[in-house]
Amino acid sequence: MYQLMVLFFEICIMRKGPQDVPASPWLMRLMFVPYLLVNLLILLLDSDWSHALLQIAAETVLMIGFCYPLLYFSGKTARFPQTLTALLGSDVVISLCAIPAVASLYTQISQVAYIAMIALMGWHWLVNGNIFRHALDRPLMFGLALAFLYILISTQVMTLLFTEIAVSD
Secondary structure (H helix, E strand, O other), rough: OHHHHHHHHHHHHOOOHHHHOOOOHHHHHHHHHHHHHHHHHHOOOOOOOHHHHHHHHHHHHHHHHHHHHHHOOOOOOOHHHHHHHHHHHHHHHHHHEEEEEEEEHHHHHOHHHHHHHHHHHHHHHHHHHHHHHHHOOOHHHHHHHHHHHHHHHHHHHHHHHHHHHHHOO
């Protein structure tokens, strides 16, 4: 387990890529557990259980729904378990780092928390871009463009699905 944590941290600092993740469907399924727990911890700061679980489920569907067709149309579907595992693992690492900033935003709004969130979002974008780059054997700018497209799609879909939740609470 320690080796996996180090691996995902190295992916987050862009020393490694999805090709370094074991191509194991079992590991991919296992990574959903920490992904669920960490994101649940963050979402429960401002939401209830049912809304948090729905948001995590929607984000998971979006991630799979973006990643698999991308690899499919590139003829690289064999890389799906490694790519999705790398995306999940890196999200866990970055989300763990984001917990203090998110909690700070919910308790006492400060410029430091905003700056930290912007930095974390930029880091997440770079890491996802690097993962897409390696998964598709393309330049980093191509991976960053795909990661930006994913962010745009994800933000739009999540806003469309969950704006009412934020308004009704």
